[in-house]
Amino acid sequence: MTKILCSKMKNWFNQLTLKTRTTRLADGTLSIRPVSLTWFYTLLVVVIVVYFFNLIVLNYFRQISFSFFVSRIPNFFTILAQMVTQLDVDYLSNTLTPLLDTLKMAYLGTLIGSLIALPIAFLASQNIVKNRYLSITMKLILSLFRTLPSILYALIFAFVFGYGTFVGTISLAVFTLAISSKILYENIETLDMGAFQAIESTGATKLQAFTVSILPQIYGNFVSTALYSFEINIRYSAILGFVGAGGIGILLNDAMSLRDYGKVSVMLLGLLFLVLITENVSRYVRKRVNA
């Protein structure tokens, strides 16, 4: 027992001192395990977690007493209770048009963004565009687009073009473009280029070869990505209304600031209904496309 423990300790020590570990087989052949840095990365993760926990959670309780925190928990349930007991069913008719606006914004934004994503993905794919600088520039622009959250786009576009559903639509289009072109170019870069090469050898241009040989291969993924963006966009477009981009978000923001939780819950139920429908429709379409 002590012997095993000793050898374990020795191994640990060897790893800390970055030494390789050797095992001798019966006939004297050596098996050499290379230096592993797993222990180091494990330690790193633990240190970071402790640091962040201290920074965020413990600091909160240093400023606010724990008993205060506990005493506030019931408020959460008060709001929930109000949402149920004060459910404002009559308000439902007022929410239909804004809900439909939300749906329209998400639908159009997804469609425009996804379609523009195709040529952008073409230009960003290293295996199709041989000009490294062009594809790297495209990728850089796309990561820049992804960095900004869609609510920021809505704020900027609202400032530039005024308020309403149009602003929401273009914000969602830009957001969709940014995520789906990344998914698409990563897909394209893993494709087998044989078919593309074969079409190029018939005298087709790169663009012609792309439309004929690459598009059919990424079609399924393209539709899935578009549907996934659509699901996200429906949720996002509800928030976009908070900054004046049209749709259900405007009413939601008003009701929230008036603490009219009965109206909030009606709108949330409407949104839930919308999300459930789109998720099921998109699951069905995805199945058909990828079959």
Place this chain on the structure above:
Amino acid sequence: MISFQNVGKTYPNGTKALTDVTLTIEQGEFIAIIGLSGAGKSTLIRLVNKMIPLTEGTLNVDGIDVGSLKGTSLRQYRRKIGMVFQSFNLINRTTVLNNVLAARVPDLGFVRSLLGLYSKKDKLLGLESLYKVGILEKAYTRVDQLSGGQQQRVALARTLTQKPKIILADEPVASLDPITANQIMKDFRRINDQENITIIVNMHHVDLALKYAKRVIGINKGKIVFDGPSSQITEALLKDIYGRDINDEDIMFKDEKLV
């Protein structure tokens, strides 16, 4: 007519794939290029349609200096040259007919190629090509449902739809079983006989090369070591080409007598 004048190819990493290749190929010939893998067979074949650009010498095809072609003139030139690959290189997620029609894309506008709007004439041409290789009934099947031999036939039909003057085939039967390989080679031979298309096939398998090609070119380490009618090949010449004795791996039908 294809004429190589002292053609050489050195890759950017310094590898010398071909040296001092001089050859003349007349319209309608059936040529097999044999040699070990890495001998330069693929490079030689890909120089013809400039999938790989040459670095030394001149290559002239029907009066066109291939070395100087680029952009539109290169694409125009490639339309008359078909290519068949070892791994078929078909578009998997679509039908046989769509694959065959893809060869007509260079003549199509962007929108028409995007939507797959081929002319009636093109469709007829595609179906006729499929008929020529004997898989007309598979026209509306997805290619990923076909066997390897059938897929290579689709690739051959695609090439025919191009109405080529030359067909380049890079190891077209290497990933097929012997019986299917034999059938595909028969298709090549029939097309060569009936349509006067020049066919240049790279192969590793000596017996198939000797059986179907009218002329054999042997390459060893980037140099042509034999060029003549397949009837003139002897065991000694094969040893020169392969740099060793012929073994089982070089032959598809192991029981038949070779030379």
